[in-house]
Amino acid sequence: MRGAHTGENQSQILLTILQEYSLVHKIGYFTFDNATNNDSVLLYLSQQLKDMGIRFNPIESRLRCIGHVINLVVKAFLYGQDFMDTNDDTNSTENLDLYDQ
Numbered sequence: 001m002r003g004a005h006t007g008e009n010q011s012q013i014l015l016t017i018l019q020e021y022s023l024v025h026k027i028g029y030f031t032f033d034n035a036t037n038n039d040s041v042l043l044y045l046s047q048q049l050k051d052m053g054i055r056f057n058p059i060e061s062r063l064r065c066i067g068h069v070i071n072l073v074v075k076a077f078l079y080g081q082d083f084m085d086t087n088d089d090t091n092s093t094e095n096l097d098l099y100d101q
Contacts, residue, residue, distance in 0.1 A: 007040020014041065015048050024054065029061050033068040 003009055018024045027049070032038035042058035049056045 005037060007037045008044045010041045011044035014045060027056060029063050031063045031065050033065045
């Protein structure tokens with residue numbers, strides 16, 4: 001991917017691929033790590049799909065990668081909560097208010 005890895009940019013690429021392979025009407029679930037831009041990807045994708053008349057719930061359709069979740073748990077266990085609070089932004093809730101629209 002060229003350019004910023006924002007949710008909006010990534011959703012454009014994802015939608016292009018889905019359209020190219022005629023998969024837009026077959027969308028189910030997505031598995032991502034916990035980065036907040038992945039929440040944004042599905043939010044923007046849901047808005048684009050809505051414009052096409054396709055219902056897609058970005059919250060219900062997002063699965064967390066169990067490998068990443070286990071990694072976060074092990075880091076918290078080994079290094080403590082203070083390490084997680086200062087060095088890992090994956091628990092951020094900054095985009096959660098976008099889902100209330």
